[in-house]
Amino acid sequence: MWRNLVRLQCQARLAWSTRQSRRARFAVLQPATDLSTATSERKKFYQDVSISQREDGLFEINLDRRKLKTPGGKLFTVPNEALAVAVATEWDTQKDTLKFYTMHLTTLCNTALDNPTQRDKDQIIMASLKFLETDTICYRTEEPAALVELQKNEWDPVLNWVEKRYNVVIGSSSSILGPQIAEETKDTFRQHLGSFNFWALTGLEFVITQLKSVVLSFGLIDRHLTVEQAVLLSRLEEEYQIRRWGNIEWAHDYDMYELRARTAAGTLFVHLSSESSTIKRKLMQD
Amino acid sequence: MAAAASTSSPLRVFRGILKELRALKGPQYRQTPAYNYVLDQFRKNQVSSERYCRAQTEALHSSHSYLCLLTSTRCHLTLHKLYHGKGQRDPEQVATLVGLRLPTQPGGKGWEK
Numbered sequence: 001m002w003r004n005l006v007r008l009q010c011q012a013r014l015a016w017s018t019r020q021s022r023r024a025r026f027a028v029l030q031p032a033t034d035l036s037t038a039t040s041e042r043k044k045f046y047q048d049v050s051i052s053q054r055e056d057g058l059f060e061i062n063l064d065r066r067k068l069k070t071p072g073g074k075l076f077t078v079p080n081e082a083l084a085v086a087v088a089t090e091w092d093t094q095k096d097t098l099k100f101y102t103m104h105l106t107t108l109c110n111t112a113l114d115n116p117t118q119r120d121k122d123q124i125i126m127a128s129l130k131f132l133e134t135d136t137i138c139y140r141t142e143e144p145a146a147l148v149e150l151q152k153n154e155w156d157p158v159l160n161w162v163e164k165r166y167n168v169v170i171g172s173s174s175s176i177l178g179p180q181i182a183e184e185t186k187d188t189f190r191q192h193l194g195s196f197n198f199w200a201l202t203g204l205e206f207v208i209t210q211l212k213s214v215v216l217s218f219g220l221i222d223r224h225l226t227v228e229q230a231v232l233l234s235r236l237e238e239e240y241q242i243r244r245w246g247n248i249e250w251a252h253d254y255d256m257y258e259l260r261a262r263t264a265a266g267t268l269f270v271h272l273s274s275e276s277s278t279i280k281r282k283l284m285q286d
Numbered sequence: 287m288a289a290a291a292s293t294s295s296p297l298r299v300f301r302g303i304l305k306e307l308r309a310l311k312g313p314q315y316r317q318t319p320a321y322n323y324v325l326d327q328f329r330k331n332q333v334s335s336e337r338y339c340r341a342q343t344e345a346l347h348s349s350h351s352y353l354c355l356l357t358s359t360r361c362h363l364t365l366h367k368l369y370h371g372k373g374q375r376d377p378e379q380v381a382t383l384v385g386l387r388l389p390t391q392p393g394g395k396g397w398e399k
Binding site for chain 1: 320
C-alpha cells in the first residue's frame with residue numbers, strides 16, 4: 001500500500017525516475033519531505049561492518065567508522081554476541097542498495113530498543129494471548145473431508161503436546177466462534193509469558209503474529225518444532241490447496257519464503273535474547 | 287509430525303550455513319565475523335559427556351533456525367528480484383512504448399520551480 005501511495009505522488013512530477021542512478025544524482029536536490037525515502041531503497045554507504053563490545057557488556061555495530069543507530073535515534077546495542085554477529089551479517093550482505101525488508105533481525109532489535117508503540121510487558125502479553133481465541137490450530141473446518149482429516153492428523157499432535165506440557169485445556173472447534181478458552185489456561189500462559197524478558201517477548205509476539213497461532217509459536221520456542229515444520233503447519237490449508245490446484249511460484253513460494261524468514265528471525269531473536277551460556281570444562285578422568 | 291530437529295545432523299546444518307555465507311559474501315567469507323563465530327560455536331558444542339545434552343540440542347535448534355533464516359531470505363530475495371523487482375516505468379518510457387512523446391512546456395509547469 002505504501003508503494004502505491006508513493007507511486008501516485010511520484011507520477012505527479014514528470015522529472016521523476018525510479019532508477020537508482022538518477023535518484024543518487026537528485027538526492028541532494030530533493031527536499032527532506034520527499035516521500036522517496038519511504039521506499040525501502042537506499043544506497044549502501046559503507047564498506048566494512050564490525051562489532052565491538054562496550055564496557056557494560058553490550059555490543060555495538062560499526063559501519064565503517066560510524067556506529068549504527070536505531071530509527072528512533074538511539075545507539076544500537078544488543079545484549080549478546082550471537083545476535084550482534086547475526087545483525088552485522090545482515091548489514092554485511094547488502095549489495096549496492098539496502099533492502100530493509102530482508103533485514104528481519106535488525107528490524108526486531110530496532111522495535112525492542114525503540115518501543116515505538118510504547119507498550120510494557122503486560123500489554124504485550126495481553127496482545128499475544130488474544131490470538132489464542134482465534135488460534136489457527138484450534139479453528140477447524142468441516143469440509144472438504146480430506147482437509148478435515150489433514151487438520152486432525154497434523155494439528156492434533158501439536159495441540160496435545162501443548163496441553164500436556166503446560167497442563168492446560170485448549171481444545172479445537174469448528175464453530176464460527178472458535179474455541180472457548182478457559183480462564184485457567186490463560187492464567188497459566190500469562191504466568192509463563194511473564195518469565196520472558198522484554199526483548200524475548202517482542203520476538204515472541206512477532207512470531208505469533210506471523211504464524212497466526214499461539215500454540216505453534218510455543219511449539220517453536222520450546223524447540224518441539226523446527227521453523228519449516230511450524231510454517232508448514234501454519235499454512236496447512238494453503239498447502240492442501242496447492243497440492244490440489246497447483247503451485248504459483250510468484251505468490252505461494254514468495255509468501256512461504258517470506259514467512260519462513262520472518263519466523264526464523266523471530267525464533268532466533270527469542271532464543272538469543274533469553275539464553276546465557278557458560279562453558280564448564282570437565283577434567284578427563286582415566 | 288517429526289519431533290525436534292533431530293532429523294538434521296549438526297554437520298549438515300554447519301555445512302549449510304557455510305554454503306549460505308559463501309553464497310552471500312563470495313571468497314572472503316572466511317574473514318567475516320559470522321564465519322568465525324559459527325565455527326567457534328560448533329566446535330565448543332561438539333564435545334559433551336552427557337548422552338542427551340540439552341545445551342547441544344538447543345544450540346542445534348538455534349543453528350537450524352539460523353540456516354533457515356539465511357536460506358529463506360536468499361530465496362525470498364531471488365523471487366522478489368525475479369517477479370516483483372522491476373517497479374514501474376517512468377512516464378517517458380510509457381510514452382515511447384506507444385510511439386508518442388511527452389509534451390514540453392517551455393517555461394515549466396506552474397508548480398515546478
